[in-house]
Amino acid sequence: MLNNAPNWLIESIGKHDHVLSVNIGPDNVINIQRKEGIPLRVAAISSKVTNSATVIKVVKEHSFEFLLNIPKDAYTAGEIFEYLDSKQISYGGLGDLYRVLSEDENWPYQPKEVSFIIRGLEQHSKVSSVKRLDDRRYFITRNSLPPVIIVALNDYDLNTESVRNGKQVYKAFDGILASNPNARITGGAESVAESLGVKIYTWRQLLGALNNIWKTS
Numbered sequence: 001m002l003n004n005a006p007n008w009l010i011e012s013i014g015k016h017d018h019v020l021s022v023n024i025g026p027d028n029v030i031n032i033q034r035k036e037g038i039p040l041r042v043a044a045i046s047s048k049v050t051n052s053a054t055v056i057k058v059v060k061e062h063s064f065e066f067l068l069n070i071p072k073d074a075y076t077a078g079e080i081f082e083y084l085d086s087k088q089i090s091y092g093g094l095g096d097l098y099r100v101l102s103e104d105e106n107w108p109y110q111p112k113e114v115s116f117i118i119r120g121l122e123q124h125s126k127v128s129s130v131k132r133l134d135d136r137r138y139f140i141t142r143n144s145l146p147p148v149i150i151v152a153l154n155d156y157d158l159n160t161e162s163v164r165n166g167k168q169v170y171k172a173f174d175g176i177l178a179s180n181p182n183a184r185i186t187g188g189a190e191s192v193a194e195s196l197g198v199k200i201y202t203w204r205q206l207l208g209a210l211n212n213i214w215k216t217s
């Protein structure tokens with residue numbers, strides 16, 4: 001956990017439309033009072049790769065309702081989401097914190113993209129369960145078909161660099177979901193994906209592909 005929250009963070013939170021006041025407590029937890037509704041206590045960390053030990057330590061040593069991880073596009077393992085849910089603690093980046101502040105409750109919270117993907121997959125007739133492996137990958141168990149892992153990449157320009165970065169960070173997956181509904185998928189991205197033995201799917205294409213056996217190299 002950060003020993004001192006940066007001034008820009010406190011100033012930014014204070015400018016939120018739903019925030020009445022913000023201050024830092026003696027335990028370095030950020031105390032936020034909404035203009036209407038219940039208070040929100042925030043613990044802040046700065047970790048590009050978030051591990052369970054760090055999160056568990058912060059939860060055991062402090063009392064709060066939201067764990068803020070400042071770096072953009074930080075990697076977070078799935079067991080961290082499960083652990084924080086068991087403690088009724090919301091988690092995310094600055095944008096997620098702002099969305100929670102706009103709501104009436106501090107928990108439960110799930111990013112809109114994640115909620116859309118999980119809900120849509122669980123409603124599919126071939127899908128029996130969905131498990132979130134980390135911040136971008138989903139393990140999909142299917143009825144009478146082998147399970148598959150997808151990685152959801154939200155880039156507006158889904159290009160060769162997007163696919164290469166996805167492979168570098170998330171390692172193993174059977175397909176790529178272009179989760180940005182306005183994504184522009186380049187030919188280069190499709191070629192790189194093909195060289196990795198996977199395909200890039202739009203949401204509609206993914207729903208169709210879940211009915212079939214996927215062939216990967």
